[in-house]
Amino acid sequence: MCILIGAEPRTRWLAEEIALDDLGFVVTGSALGADLRGAHPWNALDRDPYLLETSRPGVFAAGDVRSGSVARVATAAGEGSMAVRFAQEYLLASGSTTRNS
DSSP states (O other), X not given: OOOOSSXXXXXXXXXXXXXXXXXXXXXXXXXXXXXHHTSTTGGGSSSOOOTTBOSSTTOBOOGGGBTTOOOOHHHHHHHHHHHHHHHHHHHHHHTOSOOOO
């Protein structure tokens, strides 16, 4: 048996701030496309988006809400862990936090 939770995203409220695909899933990483990555605010950064980063730098998406997700609980949990690490990298790069050893 397979339970489909998250098969329909509830993300329309994000549409003004975050890029969504045609089905309403959040677009992340290289899927953002060169045209979006070449526009503000990405054109001011000296890097491509992190794998789970949305069209808004420093905002990450994980799990079923992400475009191209495999829609599995274990994958979503792993992506959530990755998103935390990417957020830390983003903050470190922007000088917003200090690193504890």
